[in-house]
Amino acid sequence: MAEVTGAVAASLVPLLVVMGLACALAVLLSGGGPRGAMAVLLDFLLAAGLLHLSQAQTWAAITVAAVTTVIRKVVVAGFLLRL
Amino acid sequence: MVDLLPQEALQEVVDQLVRLVEAAGATVIFVGAVAAFVRFLRVALRRRGEQEFIAVRLFLGRFLALGLEFQLAGDVLRTAVAPSFQQIGQLAAIAAIRTALNFFLSREIEREGRAVGESRPAPPSGAANG
Numbered sequence: 001m002a003e004v005t006g007a008v009a010a011s012l013v014p015l016l017v018v019m020g021l022a023c024a025l026a027v028l029l030s031g032g033g034p035r036g037a038m039a040v041l042l043d044f045l046l047a048a049g050l051l052h053l054s055q056a057q058t059w060a061a062i063t064v065a066a067v068t069t070v071i072r073k074v075v076v077a078g079f080l081l082r083l
Numbered sequence: 084m085v086d087l088l089p090q091e092a093l094q095e096v097v098d099q100l101v102r103l104v105e106a107a108g109a110t111v112i113f114v115g116a117v118a119a120f121v122r123f124l125r126v127a128l129r130r131r132g133e134q135e136f137i138a139v140r141l142f143l144g145r146f147l148a149l150g151l152e153f154q155l156a157g158d159v160l161r162t163a164v165a166p167s168f169q170q171i172g173q174l175a176a177i178a179a180i181r182t183a184l185n186f187f188l189s190r191e192i193e194r195e196g197r198a199v200g201e202s203r204p205a206p207p208s209g210a211a212n213g
Binding site for chain 2: 009012016019022023026027029030031032033036039040043044046047050051053054056057058059062065066069073
């Protein structure tokens with residue numbers, strides 16, 4: 001049961017990344033600007049990261065998931081700064 | 084002493100509940116992402132303004148926050164049966180990450196929601212009087 005749930009979640013992570021890329025491209029092409037496109041992409045990547053974190057069972061997996069999430073938050077915070 | 088609820092039985096029940104709650108959280112996140120994907124494409128095709136994109140981001144953010152709440156509930160349930168110190172440590176790390184994410188996400192939703200509310204035109208002054 002746990003293996004099945006983990007496998008389903010693992011297969012959904014790349015799907016979310018692809019959906020995020022498609023949405024970011026759509027936002028960029030329809031005049032949402034690079035800032036909006038990046039924010040949308042990072043929202044989807046955050047969703048993928050949350051699913052990834054639910055399968056993390058080792059310290060290495062937890063650290064990777066946490067560092068990735070922090071990097072994304074820092075990138076989006078830096079990108080959304082109004083200069 | 085009579086063992087009314089053996090540790091193994093309790094662990095089995097809690098494990099099943101944790102799986103159920105975490106699956107619910109993952110489902111909420113995935114369904115929210117799919118719904119937001121469809122809405123993003125629809126808004127992009129109609130070439131609406133930036134405010135519409137922010138509204139869809141808010142929609143996705145609310146789903147992510149709800150999914151995180153489910154996952155945090157699973158973490159709390161797991162603390163009922165965490166036999167080793169290492170498992171407790173891992174649980175604390177995951178719960179800390181999720182709590183921090185939930186905090187920042189909620190703050191972002193609040194900020195963006197306020198920005199969307201401010202950008203909407205105010206209703207005519209006579210409308211409130213009926």
